[in-house]
Amino acid sequence: MSGDFDLGAFLPYRLNRAAELVSLRFAAQYKAKYRMTRPEWRALAALGFHGRMTATEIGAHSTMHKTKVSRAVKALEIRRWLRRIEDKNDRRTEHLELTALGLHSYRDLAKMAQDYEEELACLLGASGLKQLERGLTALEDAMLSGTEDPNSQSKPIAKHSER
Amino acid sequence: MSGDFDLGAFLPYRLNRAAELVSLRFAAQYKAKYRMTRPEWRALAALGFHGRMTATEIGAHSTMHKTKVSRAVKALEIRRWLRRIEDKNDRRTEHLELTALGLHSYRDLAKMAQDYEEELACLLGASGLKQLERGLTALEDAMLSGTEDPNSQSKPIAKHSER
DNA sequence: TCTTGATAGTTGCAAAATCAACCGTTACGA
DNA sequence: TCGTAACGGTTGATTTTGCAACTATCAAGA
Numbered sequence: 001m002s003g004d005f006d007l008g009a010f011l012p013y014r015l016n017r018a019a020e021l022v023s024l025r026f027a028a029q030y031k032a033k034y035r036m037t038r039p040e041w042r043a044l045a046a047l048g049f050h051g052r053m054t055a056t057e058i059g060a061h062s063t064m065h066k067t068k069v070s071r072a073v074k075a076l077e078i079r080r081w082l083r084r085i086e087d088k089n090d091r092r093t094e095h096l097e098l099t100a101l102g103l104h105s106y107r108d109l110a111k112m113a114q115d116y117e118e119e120l121a122c123l124l125g126a127s128g129l130k131q132l133e134r135g136l137t138a139l140e141d142a143m144l145s146g147t148e149d150p151n152s153q154s155k156p157i158a159k160h161s162e163r
Numbered sequence: 164m165s166g167d168f169d170l171g172a173f174l175p176y177r178l179n180r181a182a183e184l185v186s187l188r189f190a191a192q193y194k195a196k197y198r199m200t201r202p203e204w205r206a207l208a209a210l211g212f213h214g215r216m217t218a219t220e221i222g223a224h225s226t227m228h229k230t231k232v233s234r235a236v237k238a239l240e241i242r243r244w245l246r247r248i249e250d251k252n253d254r255r256t257e258h259l260e261l262t263a264l265g266l267h268s269y270r271d272l273a274k275m276a277q278d279y280e281e282e283l284a285c286l287l288g289a290s291g292l293k294q295l296e297r298g299l300t301a302l303e304d305a306m307l308s309g310t311e312d313p314n315s316q317s318k319p320i321a322k323h324s325e326r
Numbered sequence: 327t328c329t330t331g332a333t334a335g336t337t338g339c340a341a342a343a344t345c346a347a348c349c350g351t352t353a354c355g356a
Numbered sequence: 357t358c359g360t361a362a363c364g365g366t367t368g369a370t371t372t373t374g375c376a377a378c379t380a381t382c383a384a385g386a
Contacts, residue, residue: 005273007212008224011283012186013205014299017226019182021306023175037342042176049170056364063180065344070366092351092364110168120174120305128301135295136177142286143184200372219334228374233336255334255381 026116030109039064039072041109044098047082048106052097081105189279193272202227202235204272207261210245211269215260244268 007013023038030041042062047053050061059069073096076082081102085095098106121129170176186201193204205225210216213224222232236259239245244265248258261269284292 005212005277007208009296010208010276011280011295012182012189013208013225014296014303015178015182015185018299018302018306019175019178020226022178022302026175039342045170045173045176049168054364062176063183066365067345067367068343070364071342074366090352090364094365113173114168117174123305124301125305128298128305130298131294132174132298132302133172133177135291135293135298136181138287138291139181139185139295140177142283142288142291143181202372217334229335230337230374231372233334234372237336253334253382257335 022120026113029112029116033112034105034109037072037075039068040075043069043072043076044081044102044106044109045113047096047098048103048110052085052095054093054095056093058096076102185283189276192275192279196275197268197272200235200238202231203238206232206235206239207244207265207269207272208276210259210261211266211273215248215258217256217258219256221259239265 027038027041030036036044042064043058046058046061050057053061055066055069055073058064058073059066062069064072073082073084077084079102080099082096082098085097087093087095124132190201190204193199199207205227206221209221209224213220216224218229218232218236221227221236222229225232227235236245236247240247242265243262245259245261248260250256250258287295
């Protein structure tokens, strides 16, 4: 059978698998505790970490499609975890900012995240962790500067024919 | 703002981002050429690489939920890329096998995958690639032997309350 | 042989992701 | 200052996903 292509070694395959393995476990935690979706957690994290930012910026940072961001923001707004602040110079954009309530939740979630990170680091071991991190850094640099636009994700890079 | 939690360094975050960056680009290629979904490509790849196997086995290898596998298999069957072969000893299981047509497509896709892999390797550089691979290996080992069941993905590990 | 429980795989339904089209706004060249 | 194109963000429709419940089969013991 098999030619000389090794599926088990194929990078996209491995990365997806790894990402799923790692984030599913964490997702289970915040889902259980706060009933929030992944986009919501991501948006919250971005805002909590960076402070006030726009929806577009959130999308760029977290590699989420703008509709995902839009709905996540709406959900967080309904929970009263964030508020929208209009821009005086440009009425299209809105700046987003966590409320006290949102910040409180963010801190709790961030704590959970840190704990999880420690758990992972422990499982991985110092050297494994370091290699993974370096490898990821290399990849990020390569992909972003590599060939195309740095912000990405409005268009998934190569978009051709079809549908 | 930000406490001492560094979102940009959070492993699940980075991994997801990296996985998306890397596989979206490749997905665009086979989507454009064959109009196939990711589960379909994965199932095809598993079958092409390993030869005849059951749906459950595909799920185990590619970390896909069994319903995903089921639907992907159906789609591939409709394209006449695979056939089902019944097991004489156990009528519950079915062995899956690529047709000549399926094999042909697989070879083409595998070629594309290899090319892409080379491109990635080139972008990443030898050392970056090696580190990433080692890191991923460490992570796979850690996650799978780590705490829970090795096959995973029928149950995403921790399943608690709720809906 | 019957019962109980596991296993392989499928399907219905509800939640989530994607896509395209859209609205209001701004930027900018003719 | 108009007109066109681009931008930020939202919405509705369609597609995919994930979960639960289901069918059919097998296994093993009473």
